[in-house]
Amino acid sequence: MNGEKALIIMVDDNPANLRIGKNILAKKYTVATAPSAEKLFNLLENNIPDLILLDVDMPGMDGYEAIKILKSKITTKNIPVIFLTALTESDSELTALTLGAIDYITKPIQPSLLLKRIEVHLLVEAQKKTLERQADELKNFNDNLQKMVDKKTQNILQLQNALLKTMAELVEYRDDITGKHIERTQRGLRILLDEIIASGVYKEETKDWDIELLIQSSQLHDVGKIFISDSILRKPGKLSYDEFEDMKIHTHVGRQIMEKVEILAMESEFLKYAKTFASSHHEWWDGTGYPYNLKGKDIPLLGRIMSIADVYDALVSVRPYKKAYTHDDAVEIIRKGTGTQFDPVLIDVFLRVSERFRDEHG
Numbered sequence: 001m002n003g004e005k006a007l008i009i010m011v012d013d014n015p016a017n018l019r020i021g022k023n024i025l026a027k028k029y030t031v032a033t034a035p036s037a038e039k040l041f042n043l044l045e046n047n048i049p050d051l052i053l054l055d056v057d058m059p060g061m062d063g064y065e066a067i068k069i070l071k072s073k074i075t076t077k078n079i080p081v082i083f084l085t086a087l088t089e090s091d092s093e094l095t096a097l098t099l100g101a102i103d104y105i106t107k108p109i110q111p112s113l114l115l116k117r118i119e120v121h122l123l124v125e126a127q128k129k130t131l132e133r134q135a136d137e138l139k140n141f142n143d144n145l146q147k148m149v150d151k152k153t154q155n156i157l158q159l160q161n162a163l164l165k166t167m168a169e170l171v172e173y174r175d176d177i178t179g180k181h182i183e184r185t186q187r188g189l190r191i192l193l194d195e196i197i198a199s200g201v202y203k204e205e206t207k208d209w210d211i212e213l214l215i216q217s218s219q220l221h222d223v224g225k226i227f228i229s230d231s232i233l234r235k236p237g238k239l240s241y242d243e244f245e246d247m248k249i250h251t252h253v254g255r256q257i258m259e260k261v262e263i264l265a266m267e268s269e270f271l272k273y274a275k276t277f278a279s280s281h282h283e284w285w286d287g288t289g290y291p292y293n294l295k296g297k298d299i300p301l302l303g304r305i306m307s308i309a310d311v312y313d314a315l316v317s318v319r320p321y322k323k324a325y326t327h328d329d330a331v332e333i334i335r336k337g338t339g340t341q342f343d344p345v346l347i348d349v350f351l352r353v354s355e356r357f358r359d360e361h362g
Helices: 015-027 035-044 064-074 090-098 111-139 144-175 181-199 211-220 223-227 241-264 269-279 299-316 325-337 344-361
Strands: 007-011 028-033 049-055 081-085 103-106
Touching: 007 035, 015 028, 015 064, 015 090, 028 035, 028 241, 035 049, 035 064, 035 103, 049 064, 049 111, 064 081, 064 090, 064 299, 090 223, 103 111, 144 211, 181 211, 181 299, 211 241, 211 269, 223 241, 223 269, 269 299, 299 325, 325 344
Parallel strands: 007 028, 007 049, 049 081, 081 103
Antiparallel strands: none
């Protein structure tokens, strides 16, 4: 944005909401307001914003109809849209995301949450535009300019890594009860992988793994939580049966996200790893896990490894509905899951390095 403030258009038929939103955003962004979808389209004739905050329930044209029109026009289809709404039904959120919204925030507005969501989404959009520009430049390179190609390719990989990190941070910010869960599970995963490689366990399956790329990709294991509603992610207590069933879909959705990105990516090794982590880290050795009820070695090895790191961190971390278990208690619980939740061979590996988990988590 070249040092200029990003332009945000906020659309809401309630003047009080517009005033509140403008007061929240005005210090960081240039803000224009519209009391209706019709007024929004008048503004768009002369202004293309960096992001639109769009109410759903409005007289005349509602937010759903407005986004359909936005996405149908060449000049406005790429403008990111976040819905701000008092509607809390899961169907409303699913409809919004299906129509092309990048996020869905329920009212009343929490200023810090709104600002953080906007910051992250604008960063993602900026990085996406940079990637597109870099890709266009690569198409014009001559085969004889190999050094330039290598340099630009490295730049793209760095931007790709930054985008992955941004996506992971967005998930963790939404699911703020988990703290630094992603970072800690990465450390636990590395401990397990180091021991697996050193001891020759599953040597044939791991011989071609790119460990650094694998560790990097693991940060997206919960990316599907982007599509889980705030009322579930931020619930200050244990989930009901129906809520837990809704939560389960984050594994399937995470796989779908990675598959969509794979279609567009020229290099997909890290996406293959990320897809496996996202879809299989809640499968159980005895076949009672989710989402696909895989059993034994039908569960990808990466998922079996990640499940141990993931469960350990969940056990020793505080949650609104439980206290943190001690390291020793967590190790014992995981040990008791041998042959039911966890791969017995991998539990042997975990028990050999469990003290390193204590050190890294502390």
